[in-house]
Amino acid sequence: MSTIAKIPVALLLLVGAALAQGSPGTRAPSVSLAPPPKITITRGKNGTVPLQLRVATGYHINSNTPKSEFLIPTTLKLDALTDFMAKVEYPAGQDMSFAFAPQEKLNVYSGDFNLDVSVRPLRTVQAGNYAFHGKLRYQACDNAACYPPKELPVNFEVKVIKGPPASSRGNPKQSPHIHK
Amino acid sequence: MQRNPLVIVVIAVLVAGMLFFGLHMARTAKGPAPPDIKGRPAPEFSLAALDGKTIQLADFKGKAVLLNFWATYCQPCKIEMPWFVDLQNKYGPEGLQILGIAMDDASEADIAKFAKDLGVNYPILLGKEGTGEAYGGIPFLPTTFYIGRDGKVVDKVYGLKGKAEIEASIKKALNEGSAVQARK
Numbered sequence: 001m002s003t004i005a006k007i008p009v010a011l012l013l014l015v016g017a018a019l020a021q022g023s024p025g026t027r028a029p030s031v032s033l034a035p036p037p038k039i040t041i042t043r044g045k046n047g048t049v050p051l052q053l054r055v056a057t058g059y060h061i062n063s064n065t066p067k068s069e070f071l072i073p074t075t076l077k078l079d080a081l082t083d084f085m086a087k088v089e090y091p092a093g094q095d096m097s098f099a100f101a102p103q104e105k106l107n108v109y110s111g112d113f114n115l116d117v118s119v120r121p122l123r124t125v126q127a128g129n130y131a132f133h134g135k136l137r138y139q140a141c142d143n144a145a146c147y148p149p150k151e152l153p154v155n156f157e158v159k160v161i162k163g164p165p166a167s168s169r170g171n172p173k174q175s176p177h178i179h180k
Numbered sequence: 181m182q183r184n185p186l187v188i189v190v191i192a193v194l195v196a197g198m199l200f201f202g203l204h205m206a207r208t209a210k211g212p213a214p215p216d217i218k219g220r221p222a223p224e225f226s227l228a229a230l231d232g233k234t235i236q237l238a239d240f241k242g243k244a245v246l247l248n249f250w251a252t253y254c255q256p257c258k259i260e261m262p263w264f265v266d267l268q269n270k271y272g273p274e275g276l277q278i279l280g281i282a283m284d285d286a287s288e289a290d291i292a293k294f295a296k297d298l299g300v301n302y303p304i305l306l307g308k309e310g311t312g313e314a315y316g317g318i319p320f321l322p323t324t325f326y327i328g329r330d331g332k333v334v335d336k337v338y339g340l341k342g343k344a345e346i347e348a349s350i351k352k353a354l355n356e357g358s359a360v361q362a363r364k
Contacts, residue, residue, distance in 0.1 A: 070252040070286070070294055100256040100340050139253055145320040146254040149285075169263035 029059040029140035029147050036156035042163035044123040049156050051076075051115040051135070060108040061138040063093025067107050071139075072149050076115060078134035085120040086132065098142045121160045131157050216316070218336060222247070222327045223314035227281065227305040229257045230292050235305055237327075244353035245327040246346075248266045249312060251284035254321040256340035261298045268302045271350055275329065278302040281311060281325045283318060308355070326350065330357025 034052040041047030055061055062071045076088045091114060093107035121130070132155065139149040217223075222245070226236045237245065248264060250257035261280070281303055282291045295304045298319045312318035315325060316336075326349045328333040334353045339347075 039303070070290065071255070072253045098255070100259050104255075106255065129321075141255060144256055145322065146251065146256060147320045148251075150284075 028167075029142070030056045031061060031136065031138055031140070031150075031152050032056075033136070033152060033154060036154075038129075038157050038159060039119070040159045040161055041119060041121055043121045043125045043127070043160050044163065046118055046120045047158065049117040049119055049132075049158065051117060051154065052112065053109075053115060054112050055110050055140070057111075057143050059140045060096065060098075060106075060110040061140045063107045063109055064090035065093065065107060067105070071106070072137070074109060074136065074138045076134055076136045076154060078117070078118070078132055080136070080153075081130060081132060083122040083125045083131075084130070085122070087118045089116040089118060091115065098141075117156070119158055121158075125160050127160050127162050129157055129159050131155065192355075214266040215265075216336075217333045219327075220333055221331050222325065222333050225311045225314065227307065227360065228303045230288065230295065230306070233303075235303055237331075240277045240279075241331065242329055243275045244271075244329050244350065244356070246276065246278045246350060246353065247281065247282045247315075247325040247327060248278065249283050249307065249315075249318045249321055249323045251282060251321050252290055253284055257322040258298065259292075260322060260340055260343075260346065261300060263346060264268045265299055265301050267343075267347060267350060271354065274354055276350055276354060280304045283307040283312060284322060324349075326353040328356025332357065360364050 005082075022149050032054050034054070036049055036051055039047050039049050061074050064073050064075065064156070066073055078086050078088070091109070093109055095105040096108055096110070097103070115136075121133075134153040134154045136154050137149060138152070140147045186345070191354045195262065222237060224237050226234055229235050233271075237247075246264070248257075248260075250261070264278050264280070268276065280295070280302060284291075286294075288306065291304065315323075318337065322340060324337045324346075325333055326337075334356045335349045337349065
């Protein structure tokens with residue numbers, strides 16, 4: 001590659017490098033949610049909706065069970081849906097220490113982590129599609145600063161089915177020979 | 181067809197410039213960059229302190245003020261607060277006043293407990309959004325402003341810094357405006 005031909009390449013690399021350097025205040029920490037799969041659940045039974053979350057590189061958020069009473073735990077609050085039981089199962093956080101306090105371990109989520117929502121439609125629920133709405137509340141920090149708590153909207157759908165026809169256990173086989 | 185290398189370079193410069201400008205605008209569109217208040221008079225405020233008193237910046241006229249925005253959920257803030265205790269002891273007699281402004285939703289009792297656990301020896305004020313906005317916005321914590329004796333903002337520091345760096349900024353604030361004070 002000639003020297004002149006290298007100039008455009010070098011310029012584009014320089015621009016890329018300049019933009020990659022986020023200065024304090026211009027970058028915002030974020031937690032993102034991958035589109036949740038639509039789970040089919042038989043009414044009266046449990047189903048699990050896996051939520052895949054990602055904390056932006058360079059940040060961490062507190063786990064659901066941080067080690068200090070003053071730290072804000074990550075929580076998912078779902079709007080109640082009639083005739084559904086829903087329970088959020090939080091993963092264990094990682095014990096990590098950071099540059100600002102090398103001796104202290106914090107229990108955090110960073111990078112990719114999963115939350116499972118256990119959903120149980122009661123037997124009274126009509127078969128069909130149901131939308132769940134909620135908010136993930138989290139508070140992010142990096143190696144030198146912390147950001148105000150934020151909320152991420154969490155929405156997913158489940159499909160409720162009636163389930164297989166009633167088993168034959170309840171209706172004992174009748175032999176045509178019984179009724180004589 | 182022969183391509184003129186100069187034309188390629190010019191086009192590359194234009195493309196790079198457009199890329200930089202476009203992406204820079206897209207990034208800053210998320211929120212305006214805080215105005216730089218360095219060198220300008222520190223915005224006045226009047227806030228309730230944990231002891232029930234109302235404290236104004238004007239109460240500390242002629243002193244150097246270290247204004248530290250913090251929150252109970254902020255671990256880096258927790259690291260520097262014991263340093264502030266030491267520095268208040270060391271430079272208080274020279275005219276330094278440290279003020280902590282709590283910027284979280286925790287209860288007053290929790291804020292008081294947090295400060296007591298760390299042995300805080302300077303006033304803790306209960307912050308309001310408007311106070312932060314007056315100082316150009318507090319996008320994250322800790323954020324610290326150093327105000328000279330003349331009431332002008334000498335320095336603003338985002339995030340946790342080392343104790344030596346904090347001490348250097350305190351010295352700068354103590355010296356700033358001291359000539360003005362001496363003349364008065």
